[in-house]
Amino acid sequence: MINNKNTDLNVTNSDDKENIPSNTSGNRPFADVLKTNISRRSVLQGSLATAATTFLAPQAMAFDILNEEQPSEGEAPEGLCNFAPLSIEDATQDNTVPSIAWEYKYQVLIPWGTPLEPGIVEEYTGDPTIRPTSKEASQQIGIGHDGMWFFPEDSKYSPYKEYGYELNSKRGMLCINHEFGRTSHVLGKSAPESLEDVRVMQNVHGVSVVAIETDDGWWDVAKSSNSRRITVNTPVEFSGPAAGSALLQNPNGNIPLGTVNNCGSGPTPWGTYLTCEENFNGYFGATEGEGFNDRLTEEQARYGFDYDGFGYGWEFFDKRFDLSDPEYINESNRFGWIVEIDPFDASKKPVKRTALGRVKHEAIAIAESANGQIAAYMGDDQRFDYCYKYVSDLPWQQAIDEGKSPLDEGKLFVARFNDDGTGEWMELTIEDPLLADRFADQAELLINTRIAADILGATPMDRPEWTTIGKNGEVYWTLTNNSRRTTPNAANPEAPNSDGHIIRTTDSGDFLGNTFTWEIYLIASSFRGTEETFTDPDAAWADPFGRLFIGTDGGQPDGLQDQLIVFDTTAEKPVPKRLLTGVNSDEITGFTITPDQRTAFINIQHPGNGDPSSTNFPAKPDGITIPRDCTLVIQRKDGGIIGS
Numbered sequence: 001m002i003n004n005k006n007t008d009l010n011v012t013n014s015d016d017k018e019n020i021p022s023n024t025s026g027n028r029p030f031a032d033v034l035k036t037n038i039s040r041r042s043v044l045q046g047s048l049a050t051a052a053t054t055f056l057a058p059q060a061m062a063f064d065i066l067n068e069e070q071p072s073e074g075e076a077p078e079g080l081c082n083f084a085p086l087s088i089e090d091a092t093q094d095n096t097v098p099s100i101a102w103e104y105k106y107q108v109l110i111p112w113g114t115p116l117e118p119g120i121v122e123e124y125t126g127d128p129t130i131r132p133t134s135k136e137a138s139q140q141i142g143i144g145h146d147g148m149w150f151f152p153e154d155s156k157y158s159p160y161k162e163y164g165y166e167l168n169s170k171r172g173m174l175c176i177n178h179e180f181g182r183t184s185h186v187l188g189k190s191a192p193e194s195l196e197d198v199r200v201m202q203n204v205h206g207v208s209v210v211a212i213e214t215d216d217g218w219w220d221v222a223k224s225s226n227s228r229r230i231t232v233n234t235p236v237e238f239s240g241p242a243a244g245s246a247l248l249q250n251p252n253g254n255i256p257l258g259t260v261n262n263c264g265s266g267p268t269p270w271g272t273y274l275t276c277e278e279n280f281n282g283y284f285g286a287t288e289g290e291g292f293n294d295r296l297t298e299e300q301a302r303y304g305f306d307y308d309g310f311g312y313g314w315e316f317f318d319k320r321f322d323l324s325d326p327e328y329i330n331e332s333n334r335f336g337w338i339v340e341i342d343p344f345d346a347s348k349k350p351v352k353r354t355a356l357g358r359v360k361h362e363a364i365a366i367a368e369s370a371n372g373q374i375a376a377y378m379g380d381d382q383r384f385d386y387c388y389k390y391v392s393d394l395p396w397q398q399a400i401d402e403g404k405s406p407l408d409e410g411k412l413f414v415a416r417f418n419d420d421g422t423g424e425w426m427e428l429t430i431e432d433p434l435l436a437d438r439f440a441d442q443a444e445l446l447i448n449t450r451i452a453a454d455i456l457g458a459t460p461m462d463r464p465e466w467t468t469i470g471k472n473g474e475v476y477w478t479l480t481n482n483s484r485r486t487t488p489n490a491a492n493p494e495a496p497n498s499d500g501h502i503i504r505t506t507d508s509g510d511f512l513g514n515t516f517t518w519e520i521y522l523i524a525s526s527f528r529g530t531e532e533t534f535t536d537p538d539a540a541w542a543d544p545f546g547r548l549f550i551g552t553d554g555g556q557p558d559g560l561q562d563q564l565i566v567f568d569t570t571a572e573k574p575v576p577k578r579l580l581t582g583v584n585s586d587e588i589t590g591f592t593i594t595p596d597q598r599t600a601f602i603n604i605q606h607p608g609n610g611d612p613s614s615t616n617f618p619a620k621p622d623g624i625t626i627p628r629d630c631t632l633v634i635q636r637k638d639g640g641i642i643g644s
């Protein structure tokens with residue numbers, strides 16, 4: 001989620017609200033001698049060496065067409081990651097449109113307001129004099145494009161293992177998160193004035209499952225009976241250990257509905273989509289007013305609830321979001337979960353998998369052990385919060401054959417990073433006497449995962465964002481920044497941590513063990529002053545061949561906008577290669593790719609923070625049209641593999 005949200009009058013101080021630490025556990029490992037497993041000097045030297053390879057590339061521009069007017073030059077470079085990176089000079093010519101490395105081209109796909117299927121509703125094109133109705137919004141692509149995954153048509157495939165031309169790379173279902181939109185961006189006013197206004201806001205949030213296809217490289221929305229919108233009002237199910245808990249029921253007896261603030265995501269090996277509920281607390285408030293804060297429970301405080309949330313004001317028109325309404329006392333416990341969606345079966349309800357814990361889930365990456373058990377890696381994005389792992393009890397195929405979900409029966413762990421490069425996965429189980437002292441059962445423990453992790457002495461991190469599994473089974477964790485860290489430790493070596501870092505861990509026991517080793521993969525500030533500069537690593541995806549794609553979220557140095565950068569993780573040192581930069585005040589997030597690896601999709605989130613004087617993208621610059629969050633389709637001009 002955005003790092004500079006407090007520029008919006010509507011969402012007052014929400015940067016602080018969403019990132020302010022709520023961890024008062026005192027889990028602070030002793031500061032140690034800085035052992036970062038990385039030589040910053042050597043990184044700097046490596047960066048300067050490649051900085052000589054700059055190209056005077058024309059800036060890429062595209063509106064409704066692929067920007068392929070630039071000639072394709074030369075053969076596809078050999079090697080993992082040999083494209084000529086976008087230079088700072090070229091990237092900063094015009095920040096009202098994205099810029100892309102010259103060997104690449106992009107196309108805009110599914111901006112906010114696009115009909116979910118061709119012809120079912122009018123497109124909302126960013127005209128500031130009109131706004132979508134709630135009904136229209138429910139049939140359109142939402143806003144706040146974030147985590148996503150492309151599921152090829154006609155194949156139940158394993159996204160982690162199968163690549164190549166035998167799978168469909170021309171048509172599939174795109175599952176895409178709509179993390180958030182500001183009220184001012186969507187409604188053109190600072191706060192909702194009616195239930196209809198709230199319903200518009202609710203309907204632009206959530207998830208889209210949308211069929212997309214291409215004939216000749218140009219992608220578009222297609223018809224499908226499985227295309228659908230999932231919002232905070234869509235019926236959902238709970239499963240796993242907490243599903244039957246009284247703490248997930250309200251005196252009102254209302255059925256479980258919806259998902260919100262869907263940030264990152266991850267596919268499962270059995271072909272479903274996992275969407276992650278992050279800053280859910282911000283949508284709740286208390287009509288009772290400021291005095292409510294004196295009555296906040298420890299449990300509510302640990303998740304950052306308070307009387308005015310992020311200022312969305314839903315509580316004034318929709319009682320579910322009123323923390324002070326005794327009829328809905330446990331509604332807020334129904335959010336903060338990982339939610340499973342079947343892209344190819346619209347009749348199935350989304351399922352909230354409680355065994356994976358309740359935190360501000362950023363994203364999820366699943367590794368498969370040789371015996372078929374899975375390990376799922378998850379970050380809890382808040383300053384001084386933790387890294388988690390879930391391990392299934394059964395091999396995933398066996399669980400499915402027995403009619404179970406691999407995500408319902410398993411163990412949840414939280415990480416302790418030791419300063420010597422080792423670490424422990426500590427199980428969050430009611431069998432642990434320390435946790436049995438605090439919680440009545442596993443359900444209550446899972447609903448209060450953060451407090452359980454505090455009790456076990458987990459290591460507070462610098463905002464764990466995405467996770468991804470590397471070529472050799474190493475797990476990359478983006479730690480985006482932490483302006484409030486005052487005491488460094490080995491795993492969080494910068495204080496304050498202005499630019500973020502990336503850690504990689506390797507588990508014992510073929511992903512299943514409860515110990516790991518770790519090293520710092522990179523510290524972003526070490527690239528300051530070089531051509532490769534970037535900060536605030538956030539979205540992450542590693543392909544099976546050794547490339548690591550990183551999207552950034554934060555003010556970038558040297559006039560750059562947020563970036564998509566690529567690393568060859570098989571190289572001795574990390575060398576960032578800039579593939580794309582976005583537009584003013586946006587965030588580059590989400591990443592998915594077709595099985596043939598020839599087409600990638602990334603998202604431009606909150607372009608211009610919704611301000612038409614900042615950018616009108618994807619419309620042509622006119623100073624008037626409201627900028628719209630959108631997906632970019634990225635291809636190499638020579639048809640080669642993305643990232644090469």
Ligand code: FEO
Nearest residue numbers: 001263278362381
């Ligand atoms: Fe939704 Fe932590 O980014």
Ligand code: CA
Nearest residue numbers: 001465538539
């Ligand atoms: Ca993020």
Ligand code: CA
Nearest residue numbers: 001480538553
């Ligand atoms: Ca972020």
